[in-house]
Amino acid sequence: MAALALGSWAQASTAAVAALPPARYGQPLALAPGVFALPGGLEGAEPDNQGAVGNLGLIDTLAGPVLVETGGSYRLARWAISEARRLTGRRPVLAVITQARPEFLMGGAAFEEAGIPVLAHADTAELMALRCHECLRRLRADLGEAAMRGTRLVLPGRRIEAGLSLELGGRRIELLHLNGHTSGDLVVLAADRGVAFAGALVPAGRIPEIDPGREATPWRAALRRLGRQEGLRTLVPGYGAPGPAAGLVDAVEAYLAALESQVQALLDAGVDLLEAQRRVELPAWRGWARYEAFHKRNVQRQYLAAELRWLGGVPDPGAPR
Known part of the structure; x- marks a missing residue:
């Protein structure tokens, strides 16, 4: 009887997965010979997108392709591995995670x-x-158990403490450690093609999300x-369309500079946190995705970091060393 019940559960679980929308990213974008972006959405994870948020990347080498990010779920990762084989004819030899963002890992x-x-x-x-x-628990709640079937947290087996230059199959791939959005930020650069994958360090058309305990200054x-x-020419942002590197970088830096300036001015004027959250509106960026979700929280995190520095708790991150 127990075996019958288990078999019925397995059939129901398989049927639930089969009824879901396909777990996949968008049509691959060829950016240079052997370099592709696998585009995901700008908004948060939801049933309609099956968690395919943010961009993945692929850099082909004679040894096999390198994937940038592992994707938002087990099902999405299976698709990405299969797509890498389809595009290159070879099995991936490595995946690099740029930041600790659930959609990337x-x-x-x-x-x-x-x-x-x-x-x-x-x-x-x-x-x-x-x-x-906790991220995984929330994704299961948002997307459903069927969509997240097979997904579990697996920590990276290879860890680096600084930037690294990889020589793989005749291609040089630079892992740049930039310590901006988080202390572990990596940017993956296909050096011979002038194409970099920036992860959440550089979103395009999407509000940057300041991490807990972080602030705008080191990010800028x-x-x-x-x-x-x-040699950097083309940038694949963590979210949004690839484009010329300078323009994408400048757009994010401009938002963070405006946020930092306005928050600091209000703190200097003695305005409290709740009032600062009400006052700091940046209409030039209101049309970007996730403005309502992230902007006030960014004000809060920037204010608290600046206040702590004012109280003498931490050094000024912009001060020369």
Whole structure:
């Protein structure tokens, strides 16, 4: 009887998955020979998009393709691995996670199953262990158990403490450690093609989301360093359409500069946090995705960081060292 019940549950579970919309990203965008973006949505994870939020990347090498991000679920990662094989004729040899964002890292189980190593900065792995079990719980609540079937948190097996230059199959791939959006930010640069994948460090047409305990100043500094990167021409943002690197970087830096300036002015004037959240409106960016979801929270996090610095709790991140 128990076996019959288990079989019925398995059939029902399989049927529930089969009834879902396809778990996949958009049509691959060829950016340069052997370099592709796999585009995802600008908004949050929801049943209609099956968690395919943000952009994945693919850099082909003679050794096999490297994927940028593992995707938002086990099902999405399975699709990405299959798509990499379709585009290149080869099995992926590595995946790189740029930041501890759930839409970029929840596909780890599929990569582990396929024997494909996953690399991230050590700080990203630490953040994943600290908070991504809760991210997974929320995704299951938002998307449903069927959509997240097979998804579990798998920490990256390869971890780096600084930037790294990879030589794979005749191609040089630079992993730039920029410490902006999070302390473990990596930008993945196909050096010979002038194409970089920036993850959440550079969203396009989407409000940047300041991480808890972070602020605009180091993020802006990271953007300036990225903008000076020699040979960089095309940028794949974490969200939104790829384009010329300078324009995408400048747009994000402008939002963060305006946020930082207005928050600091209100703090200097003695305005409290709740009033600052009410007053700091940036209409030039209101048309960007996630403005309502992220902007007031960004004001809060920027205010608290600036206030702590004013109280003497932390050094000025913009001060020379």
